[in-house]
Amino acid sequence: FMSLIDFDKICxxxxxxxxxxxxIYNRDVEVEFKNDLSxxxxxxxxxxELIIQSLESFYPNIPIISEENSExxxxxxxxxxxxxxxxPLDGTKEFIKKNGEFTVNIALIRDGFPVLGVVYLPVxxxxxxxxxxxxxxxxxxxxxxxxxFNGVHYDELERIKVVASxxxxxxxxxxxxxxxxxxxxxxxxxxxxxxxxxxxxxEGSANIYPRFGPTMEWDTGAAQAVVMESGREVLNFETNxxxxxxxxxxxxxxxxxx
Numbered sequence: 001f002m003s004l005i006d007f008d009k010i011c012x013x014x015x016x017x018x019x020x021x022x023x024i025y026n027r028d029v030e031v032e033f034k035n036d037l038s039x040x041x042x043x044x045x046x047x048x049e050l051i052i053q054s055l056e057s058f059y060p061n062i063p064i065i066s067e068e069n070s071e072x073x074x075x076x077x078x079x080x081x082x083x084x085x086x087x088p089l090d091g092t093k094e095f096i097k098k099n100g101e102f103t104v105n106i107a108l109i110r111d112g113f114p115v116l117g118v119v120y121l122p123v124x125x126x127x128x129x130x131x132x133x134x135x136x137x138x139x140x141x142x143x144x145x146x147x148x149f150n151g152v153h154y155d156e157l158e159r160i161k162v163v164a165s166x167x168x169x170x171x172x173x174x175x176x177x178x179x180x181x182x183x184x185x186x187x188x189x190x191x192x193x194x195x196x197x198x199x200x201x202x203e204g205s206a207n208i209y210p211r212f213g214p215t216m217e218w219d220t221g222a223a224q225a226v227v228m229e230s231g232r233e234v235l236n237f238e239t240n241x242x243x244x245x246x247x248x249x250x251x252x253x254x255x256x257x258x
Contacts, residue, residue: 003062003082007131010106010118011139013054017047017104018122021089025098025123040095044068047088047104055084055106062108065250067218074248082110085245087218091194100124101193107221112244117225119195128199130229136202148230150204154258159186163197163206165213172212172254198223201257202230209257212237217250227257 024043048068055064065072066086077083084106089095091102100123108116115132128148130136137145154160160180164173169191180187190206198220200206224234224243234243237254 003059005108005116005131006058007116007129007134009054009058010108010116011120011127011129013051014104014106014118014120014127015125015142016054017050017088018120018125020046020050021095021102021104022122025095040089040092043095044089048086051086051088051104051106055086059084065218067216070216070218070250077246078248080246082108083246085109085114085218085221087195087216087222090219091196094193099193101196103194103196105195105218105222107218107225109221109245112246113242114221114225114228114245117222119199119222119226121196128202128223128226130226132225132229134229136226136229138199138203148203148226150202150230150232152204152207154207157185157207159188160208161188161190161206163190163192163200163209165191165193165197165211170213173210176210176212195219195223198227198234198257201232202227207258210237211252211256212254215252215255217245217247217252220252220255221245233258 021043048066052064062082062084063080064084068088087105089102090105094101104120106118107114117130119128125141127139136148138148139145162177177187197209201209227234234255234257236243237256243255
């Protein structure tokens with residue numbers, strides 16, 4: 001028995017969490033940042049509490065894995081057919097640097113794959129969302145939802161926009177880019193923080209995102225739903241299969257969004 005989810009409610013919860021984060025982000029906290037990360041932990045915790053309380057009140061029967069409470073044993077969660085997967089504030093470094101590139105991520109995982117995902121960027125009030133079978137959408141400042149679809153695989157292009165992490169570019173990614181250049185591709189690098197990287201590929205602003213470094217399931221679940229509904233894929237780099245969830249270790253393998 002799988003739950004019926006009110007999609008708009010989930011989008012609303014992400015936006016509410018975003019405004020809680022913005023209250024803390026907009027304070028004059030420069031001094032505090034230098035000593036410790038207290039505003040960040042406060043933003044994380046408040047966003048986490050709001051999301052969990054809201055989800056539990058609407059859907060009391062669906063369990064939750066959040067970055068803030070990820071210590072649930074595999075023996076317990078391996079029995080879950082569906083669960084919420086949350087990152088209440090993705091993009092710690094971006095939050096601290098105040099460059100605005102952080103997100104609120106809420107995904108519904110069913111049988112190992114995301115079937116619903118909401119990624120909210122509080123600073124710009126941009127919402128990416130997707131539900132399996134219904135398509136992927138982008139909303140800017142609570143305007144209309146517009147459908148996003150990216151039918152072009154990077155192989156078909158001469159010029160490729162490669163999106164990479166602002167804070168974690170690895171030698172392997174550099175090698176990958178060299179490989180593209182050796183195939184005669186013109187490569188433009190774009191760097192962004194947080195789960196936005198996946199959303200840029202979904203909407204076609206970027207063509208490929210190689211992630212050859214550690215991420216956790218909650219970093220990717222919501223945005224993967226958006227990518228998959230937009231016509232693109234998130235593939236395990238080793239196996240070339242779709243990235244899956246609720247693994248024994250919540251650490252993701254290397255992956256490519258293409």
